Structures are given as structure tokens and as C-alpha cells.
Amino acid sequence: MMEEIHRVLALLAGFSLISVLAIGGGSAVLPEMHKVVVERHHWLQSDDFKEVYSLGQVAPGPNMTMVAVIGEAVAGPLGWLAATIGFFLPSSLLALGVNRLWHRLENWPWRESIEAGLAPLAIGLMGAGAWLLARLAVSGRVGLLVASGTTALLILRRPNPFWLILAGAAAGIAAG
Amino acid sequence: MSEVEHVAPPSLARIARVFLQIGATSFGGGVVAYLRGALVERERWFDDEGFLRILELSQTLPGLNSVNVAVLAGDELRGWRGALVGGLGMILPGLIVVTILGMAWGELQDLPVVGRALAGAAAAAVGLIVATTVQIGRRQLTDPVDLALVAVTAVAVGGLGVSLPWAVVGIGGASVLLHRPGSGRRPSERKDSASSRASA
Numbered sequence: 033m034m035e036e037i038h039r040v041l042a043l044l045a046g047f048s049l050i051s052v053l054a055i056g057g058g059s060a061v062l063p064e065m066h067k068v069v070v071e072r073h074h075w076l077q078s079d080d081f082k083e084v085y086s087l088g089q090v091a092p093g094p095n096m097t098m099v100a101v102i103g104e105a106v107a108g109p110l111g112w113l114a115a116t117i118g119f120f121l122p123s124s125l126l127a128l129g130v131n132r133l134w135h136r137l138e139n140w141p142w143r144e145s146i147e148a149g150l151a152p153l154a155i156g157l158m159g160a161g162a163w164l165l166a167r168l169a170v171s172g173r174v175g176l177l178v179a180s181g182t183t184a185l186l187i188l189r190r191p192n193p194f195w196l197i198l199a200g201a202a203a204g205i206a207a208g
Numbered sequence: 209m210s211e212v213e214h215v216a217p218p219s220l221a222r223i224a225r226v227f228l229q230i231g232a233t234s235f236g237g238g239v240v241a242y243l244r245g246a247l248v249e250r251e252r253w254f255d256d257e258g259f260l261r262i263l264e265l266s267q268t269l270p271g272l273n274s275v276n277v278a279v280l281a282g283d284e285l286r287g288w289r290g291a292l293v294g295g296l297g298m299i300l301p302g303l304i305v306v307t308i309l310g311m312a313w314g315e316l317q318d319l320p321v322v323g324r325a326l327a328g329a330a331a332a333a334v335g336l337i338v339a340t341t342v343q344i345g346r347r348q349l350t351d352p353v354d355l356a357l358v359a360v361t362a363v364a365v366g367g368l369g370v371s372l373p374w375a376v377v378g379i380g381g382a383s384v385l386l387h388r389p390g391s392g393r394r395p396s397e398r399k400d401s402a403s404s405r406a407s408a
Contacts (some may be wrong), residue, residue, distance in 0.1 A: 093302030123271025149384030156361020182335025204328020
């Protein structure tokens with residue numbers, strides 16, 4: 033029991049910190065989340081982390097709702113709640129506060145500096161997320177083909193990504 | 209004010225319903241197009257300029273782009289209550305689905321076919337992240353200084369394992385200073401800004 037409460041609090045603290053640092057969104061914090069969940073606390077195996085991330089890709093809406101599944105796997109229903117609140121609440125409260133501040137700072141010259149300055153950080157962090165996931169998930173010729181084919185199709189044709197995720201899953205099954 | 213003037217703002221129930229619908233029907237990288245269609249074209253809650261302001265701020269802020277847009281749009285329409293129902297509406301459908309999937313995964317994860325399917329889906333997800341990164345980052349990836357900052361960040365965090373707080377404070381802080389007022393490195397000081405952001 034004490035062990036579980038400890039895990040719930042660690043989830044809440046860890047995911048809250050990730051939440052307020054998630055510049056670039058969900059994929060941008062994958063490396064940090066992997067570090068906390070897999071490397072530091074050994075709550076999940078690396079393969080499980082990858083599989084839960086894939087579950088999130090099949091669900092509708094924002095693809096990081098999968099943090100709830102991580103929380104559940106780590107500490108049951110309370111863990112589900114702690115991971116969800118920890119990941120979504122702090123960044124949302126910050127957004128609310130900054131939105132009001134930004135209206136008041138309409139003519140503050142640093143406003144645009146912050147937006148323009150954090151943009152390359154966000155893109156770089158997303159790149160790091162893609163890099164981590166590629167290390168975890170892209171192995172063999174089929175994986176490479178799925179990843180590069182998906183990239184090309186999305187950039188050139190912009191189909192609904194849901195079908196490409198399903199196609200990737202089908203290719204994974206077919207590859208054996 | 210950049211928002212479309214309304215006689216009466218929409219009800220909280222209406223805001224909740226619109227975002228629940230977006231949360232239930234949008235997938236991955238397509239969320240921004242979905243949001244624009246619903247908020248600007250269907251509901252007419254915002255004009256293009258108002259939506260772009262929300263979108264740019266959402267991309268700058270930490271957190272998921274789609275959830276931030278829901279929170280900011282809700283706040284603009286009905287204050288913190290609007291933000292609450294907007295954000296919850298965006299998250300809830302996916303949260304319910306992924307929780308059910310998670311329970312099924314807990315039961316079936318030892319089956320080889322499940323592992324293979326999820327590995328294939330993860331490989332496709334890599335493509336999704338790369339494509340989204342390229343689309344959102346079109347401007348950063350074509351500007352030499354910004355591209356260098358992108359590369360340093362990606363290598364530090366993705367390759368060298370630098371932890372996120374250090375990257376945000378160190379690289380983010382240095383980058384904001386590089387883009388300081390008068391540096392000539394800010395969107396309003398460049399011509400291409402509005403169009404490239406709008407297509408992201």
C-alpha cells in the first residue's frame with residue numbers, strides 16, 4: 033500500500049514536471065517520459081512503453097491520452113488519475129494564465145521574441161521524440177519501409193493518419 | 209479585439225459538445241485542420257486572425273497543441289469555465305477509448321500478433337511525428353540559425369540524453385535571447401511569417 037501511494041505521488045510529480053516543459057507537445061516529451069518511466073523508475077519495460085504509445089495512436093483525439101494507460105500499469109486506478117491530471121492539468125493552467133497575460137502584453141516586444149525563440153526548441157524536441165521512437169520501434173526492412181512511407185505520404189498527400197497507423201499495424205502482422 | 213463579435217457567447221454546453229466532437233473524430237496530426245474547420249468555418253467563433261493567435265500561442269506553450277487550443281478558445285469564449293469544458297471535451301473521448309484499449313492490451317499483450325501489430329503501428333507513428341515536425345517547422349528548418357538550434361536540441365535530447373529541464377532552460381533561453389527585440393529574427397520583422405504559420 034505504501035509502495036503504491038509512493039508510486040502515485042512519483043507519477044503525479046514526474047508527469048507534472050513533464051507537462052509544464054512540454055514545448056512542442058506530446059512527441060517532444062517522449063524522451064523525458066521514457067527516461068522517467070523506463071530508465072529511472074523501471075516501472076515499464078521499454079517494449080511496453082512503445083506498445084502503450086502505439087495504443088494512443090489508435091485512439092481518437094490528442095494522442096497522449098495514453099499517459100493514463102501508463103499510470104494504470106504503474107499504480108492501478110489511482111495511477112491512471114495521477115498520470116492524467118499530472119500530464120494535462122499543469123500545462124492547461126499555464127495556458128490559461130499566459131493567455132490572459134498575453135492579452136495585456138499585446139505591445140511588449142519580448143512577446144514575439146519568446147514565440148520565435150521557443151519555436152526551434154519545439155521542433156528540435158519533436159525531432160528528438162521521433163529519434164527515440166525510431167530507436168525503439170523501427171527495426172528491420174519492414175519497419176523502415178513503414179516509417180519512411182508514412183512520412184512521405186503524410187507530407188505529399190496529407191491523408192488521415194489513422195489509416196496509415198492501421199496500415200502500419202497490418203504490415204507489422206504480415207511481416208511476422 | 210480580433211475575435212468575431214457576437215451578440216451572445218456560446219453556452220458552455222455548446223462549447224463542450226463541439227470539443228467532444230472534435231476529440232472523438234480527429235486523429236493525430238490532422239487535429240489543427242479539424243479545429244480550424246470547426247471553430248472558424250462551422251461555429252464562426254473566431255476569424256482567421258483570432259484563430260491564428262490562439263494557434264501560435266498554443267504552439268509556443270508547453271502541452272498538447274490541440275488541448276491548448278481547446279483551453280484558449282474556451283477561455284476567449286467563456287472564461288475559465290469555457291477553458292475547462294473545452295479542454296475536458298477534447299481529452300475525454302480519447303481517454304475513454306485508450307483506457308479500454310489499455311485493458312485489452314493488459315489481457316492480450318503476450319500474444320505475438322498483438323506485439324507485431326503494435327510494433328508496426330509504432331513504426332508508422334515515427335513517420336507521423338517526422339511529417340508533423342516538418343510541416344510545423346517549415347520555417348525553422350529553412351532558416352540557418354533556427355535550423356542550428358533545432359539540430360542542437362535534437363542531438364542534445366535525442367542523442368546525448370540531456371534532460372528536458374536543462375534543454376528548455378538552456379537552449380530555449382539562449383534561443384529567446386537570439387530572437388530578442390531588434391535582432392531581426394522575429395516573425396513581424398520577416399515577411400513570410402503569417403503565411404507559413406497559417407499552413408502549419
